[in-house]
Amino acid sequence: MIDRIEQLLERVEKPARYTGGEMNTEVKPIAQAEVSFAFCFPDTYEVAMSHLGMKILYDILNALPYAVCERVCMPWIDMLEGMRRENIPLFSLESRTALNRFDIVGFTLQYEMSYTNILEMLSLGGIPVKSAARVESDPIVVAGGPCAYNPEPLHAFIDAFMLGDGEEVIVKVTDAVHDGRKQGLARLEILRRLAGIPGVYVPAFYSARYHGDGTLQSFDPIDAAAPATVTKCCVADLDAAAYPGAIPVPYTQIVHDRIMLEIMRGCTRGCRFCQAGMLYRPVRERSVDRLLQLAEQLVDSTGYEEISLSSLSSGDYSKLSELCQKLMERFASRRVSISLPSLRIDSVVGDSLAQTQKVKKTSLTFAPEAGTQRLRDVINKGVTQTDLLSRLREAFEGGWNSVKLYFMIGLPTETQADLEGIAHLAREAVNAYYAVPKGQRAKGLRVTCSASVFVPKPFTPFQWNAQDTMETVRAKQAELRRMLNLRGVTFHWHDPSVSLLEACFAVGDRRLADVLYRAWELGCRLDGWSDQFRYDLWMRAFADCNLDPAFYANRERGAQELLPWDFIDIGVTKAYLRLEAERALRAETTPDCREGCNGCGIERIEGLCTICG
Amino acid sequence: MIVVFEKGLVLRHIGHLDLMRSIQRALRRSGLPVRYSNGFNPHIQLSFASPLSVGVAGMREVMDIPLESECDEAEFTQTLARAMPAPLKVRRARAVPDTFPTLMALVAGSNIRMELDAGQAADAVAAALPPFMASDDCVALRKTKSGENSTNIRPFVTQASVEPSGTGYTLRCVIANRAEGSLKPSVLMKALCDLAGVEAVPYLAYRDAILARAGDGALIALEEYPYV
Numbered sequence: 001m002i003d004r005i006e007q008l009l010e011r012v013e014k015p016a017r018y019t020g021g022e023m024n025t026e027v028k029p030i031a032q033a034e035v036s037f038a039f040c041f042p043d044t045y046e047v048a049m050s051h052l053g054m055k056i057l058y059d060i061l062n063a064l065p066y067a068v069c070e071r072v073c074m075p076w077i078d079m080l081e082g083m084r085r086e087n088i089p090l091f092s093l094e095s096r097t098a099l100n101r102f103d104i105v106g107f108t109l110q111y112e113m114s115y116t117n118i119l120e121m122l123s124l125g126g127i128p129v130k131s132a133a134r135v136e137s138d139p140i141v142v143a144g145g146p147c148a149y150n151p152e153p154l155h156a157f158i159d160a161f162m163l164g165d166g167e168e169v170i171v172k173v174t175d176a177v178h179d180g181r182k183q184g185l186a187r188l189e190i191l192r193r194l195a196g197i198p199g200v201y202v203p204a205f206y207s208a209r210y211h212g213d214g215t216l217q218s219f220d221p222i223d224a225a226a227p228a229t230v231t232k233c234c235v236a237d238l239d240a241a242a243y244p245g246a247i248p249v250p251y252t253q254i255v256h257d258r259i260m261l262e263i264m265r266g267c268t269r270g271c272r273f274c275q276a277g278m279l280y281r282p283v284r285e286r287s288v289d290r291l292l293q294l295a296e297q298l299v300d301s302t303g304y305e306e307i308s309l310s311s312l313s314s315g316d317y318s319k320l321s322e323l324c325q326k327l328m329e330r331f332a333s334r335r336v337s338i339s340l341p342s343l344r345i346d347s348v349v350g351d352s353l354a355q356t357q358k359v360k361k362t363s364l365t366f367a368p369e370a371g372t373q374r375l376r377d378v379i380n381k382g383v384t385q386t387d388l389l390s391r392l393r394e395a396f397e398g399g400w401n402s403v404k405l406y407f408m409i410g411l412p413t414e415t416q417a418d419l420e421g422i423a424h425l426a427r428e429a430v431n432a433y434y435a436v437p438k439g440q441r442a443k444g445l446r447v448t449c450s451a452s453v454f455v456p457k458p459f460t461p462f463q464w465n466a467q468d469t470m471e472t473v474r475a476k477q478a479e480l481r482r483m484l485n486l487r488g489v490t491f492h493w494h495d496p497s498v499s500l501l502e503a504c505f506a507v508g509d510r511r512l513a514d515v516l517y518r519a520w521e522l523g524c525r526l527d528g529w530s531d532q533f534r535y536d537l538w539m540r541a542f543a544d545c546n547l548d549p550a551f552y553a554n555r556e557r558g559a560q561e562l563l564p565w566d567f568i569d570i571g572v573t574k575a576y577l578r579l580e581a582e583r584a585l586r587a588e589t590t591p592d593c594r595e596g597c598n599g600c601g602i603e604r605i606e607g608l609c610t611i612c613g
Numbered sequence: 614m615i616v617v618f619e620k621g622l623v624l625r626h627i628g629h630l631d632l633m634r635s636i637q638r639a640l641r642r643s644g645l646p647v648r649y650s651n652g653f654n655p656h657i658q659l660s661f662a663s664p665l666s667v668g669v670a671g672m673r674e675v676m677d678i679p680l681e682s683e684c685d686e687a688e689f690t691q692t693l694a695r696a697m698p699a700p701l702k703v704r705r706a707r708a709v710p711d712t713f714p715t716l717m718a719l720v721a722g723s724n725i726r727m728e729l730d731a732g733q734a735a736d737a738v739a740a741a742l743p744p745f746m747a748s749d750d751c752v753a754l755r756k757t758k759s760g761e762n763s764t765n766i767r768p769f770v771t772q773a774s775v776e777p778s779g780t781g782y783t784l785r786c787v788i789a790n791r792a793e794g795s796l797k798p799s800v801l802m803k804a805l806c807d808l809a810g811v812e813a814v815p816y817l818a819y820r821d822a823i824l825a826r827a828g829d830g831a832l833i834a835l836e837e838y839p840y841v
């Protein structure tokens with residue numbers, strides 16, 4: 001008999017999403033593993049396989065002699081429906097093991113709009129969707145990643161969250177489950193042990209109460225094993241931290257189909273809307289020697305033709321020129337190109353820019369984020385108009401013809417002048433191009449202006465701020481569309497109803513778990529894909545749960561309000577964030593802390609901050 | 614270097630361009646003295662004898678990899694085998710001079726095998742094969758560059774047999790390349806299903822060999838084609 005899965009694969013759109021067998025994914029037999037970990041990415045294969053964190057943790061877990069880690073992705077609709085119809089449980093890519101046969105099922109939380117996929121994957125994998133319904137034989141369901149910093153909307157579905165850098169804590173969690181299972185401990189006891197690991201949050205051990213107006217009244221541990229404050233994990237030395245020398249190489253093209261070399265973690269710039277900038281402090285660099293060694297191993301083991309230097313702000317890497325130089329020297333004969341994805345316009349990239357150019361001329365990205373200097377000061381984006389324009393000029397003189405400009409609309413304190421500023425910058429970009437004499441400039445100017453919608457994020461100075469209502473956002477988008485109707489300029493905008501939900505789940509509390517569950521029951525999944533997103537069903541889910549999305553997204557939170565994520569310590573203090581929020585209102589900038597410590601709170605932990613010691 | 618390899622069943626859904634890129638990456642991993650194309654985005658030179666239809670496993674696929682310098686066949690086989698992902702298996706390498714004819718020009722046909730799952734549908738399809746072979750024409754829809762065409766597919770199938778297997782039936786046939794191109798196993802199967810009056814039958818398709826025509830007119834495995 002031909003396997004049922006094989007038969008189903010004949011009928012789906014992209015069967016190669018489900019077949020595995022890629023280079024560097026040959027792991028040991030799962031039957032022999034003492035503890036098995038299903039690394040679940042709540043989005044499709046192409047998105048999952050582009051994610052660096054997954055590759056790092058996959059490698060770490062498979063390096064443990066007693067453990068096996070296999071990958072599981074969210075199936076696309078056609079596959080989902082086929083699996084439901086044929087009663088095929090969600091399975092891993094490597095050994096096609098059903099999700100509920102693993103000891104640990106771990107989700108990485110990268111994006112709020114993938115939350116319904118988690119529910120769908122659990123259900124399809126034969127695991128009770130709600131933690132409270134799980135029995136002894138069910139896997140322990142864990143989660144980590146940037147969205148875990150406000151775990152509350154997922155508290156009913158995830159048994160334990162890991163906060164912060166995953167390299168070390170994922171091993172501790174795996175060990176604790178391994179030991180617990182070996183000793184025959186009950187599920188509850190295993191969860192208690194997990195709660196004792198620094199950086200781990202077990203939501204069942206906490207209780208939340210609310211004021212009459214819906215704001216949080218109290219949030220306390222109700223089990224002796226649970227700490228009142230959960231402190232994020234932080235890998236102090238990146239050179240010593242594990243990094244894969246080999247990563248899976250998909251057969252089909254994925255989003256980021258190349259070697260990603262993480263050159264540093266964290267960012268010192270302190271943009272006030274940016275969550276990653278606060279979460280990943282302090283800034284830590286990998287040494288040039290270590291990076292060269294990793295690059296060598298990865299080129300050998302993958303055969304990739306491109307290395308991309310990855311970090312929040314690669315231009316700030318202290319030895320960027322030296323690194324680029326050495327990488328190019330080493331790999332030129334093997335035709336491996338080097339690329340820098342997040343070039344910042346204020347980075348000192350002069351010579352590095354010249355070097356990447358030798359290899360490839362892709363489109364250049366600039367992120368001024370706001371249209372006027374005043375608003376850029378509010379958000380602490382230390383970029384000046386003059387800087388930006390001179391970078392644009394350099395780019396066009398250097399032979400680029402395609403630039404992308406990223407903006408955000410609905411930022412706190414935004415006015416009409418700021419919207420006009422966006423159009424003004426786009427016009428200046430066009431002028432900068434035409435200022436280069438014909439014949440010397442590359443043909444076919446393309447200026448792409450993208451305007452996303454401001455989403456308040458936990459652990460940022462803007463965590464208290466409201467998002468614009470959808471009506472306001474729509475009006476602003478319409479106006480920008482009108483103003484950006486220029487030759488050579490394309491304008492991209494975001495669906496404000498998606499941004500509304502992003503905001504709700506970014507800053508939401510425990511009660512949103514009910515909305516999430518209801519939305520999933522109503523059929524929401526793959527919400528991150530615009531052709532699948534069902535705003536109407538989401539609004540019905542909110543109504544069915546008697547909750548108002550505006551309470552979460554469009555309400556300014558009070559300075560004294562207890563926030564759902566206040567029990568988490570990310571190193572940066574709430575007092576510092578508040579100080580930054582007040583400075584923002586006065587359009588007062590805070591310098592990059594490489595120019596002097598700003599006292600964000602990281603300095604409380606001795607020796608952790610690489611900048612202030 | 615002419616290389617014979619297997620594209621295992623698990624990879625049958627990987628398309629031609631994806632396969633090509635995957636093998637180029639394997640070659641890069643191997644460190645073998647491959648040749649690069651000139652130009653802005655240099656890529657490793659590589660040519661396949663005949664692209665495999667998506668959905669079909671290839672047991673002895675053939676490709677030509679031009680080299681910068683000479684290589685020992687056994688060593689080449691071993692080195693490349695180590696660099697390939699598990700479902701791509703290197704079967705053989707044969708050194709040929711640059712003046713060897715292009716593989717694509719030599720292809721005359723292929724040996725196709727279809728493993729049918731036991732059942733009434735398979736019985737009917739198996740029974741439909743002899744009348745199909747006995748007839749002179751069988752018109753089916755065939756996708757070509759210019760869209761779907763009604764073609765007489767019977768002349769493509771020069772030999773065919775069917776026998777019971779442990780799990781149903783094994784259907785073997787030789788499909789010849791003709792001026793108008795080749796015939797996909799799925800098109801043949803669809804025609805047989807139509808003849809048998811069944812909707813569909815679960816089956817897996819394999820290309821067991823790519824064939825060339827030797828000087829005496831006989832069909833031989835492409836990789837055996839003599840150099841003169």
Ligand code: SF4
Nearest residue numbers: 593597598600603609
């Ligand atoms: S402790 Fe000081 S130097 Fe370190 S990240 Fe915070 S503000 Fe910057």
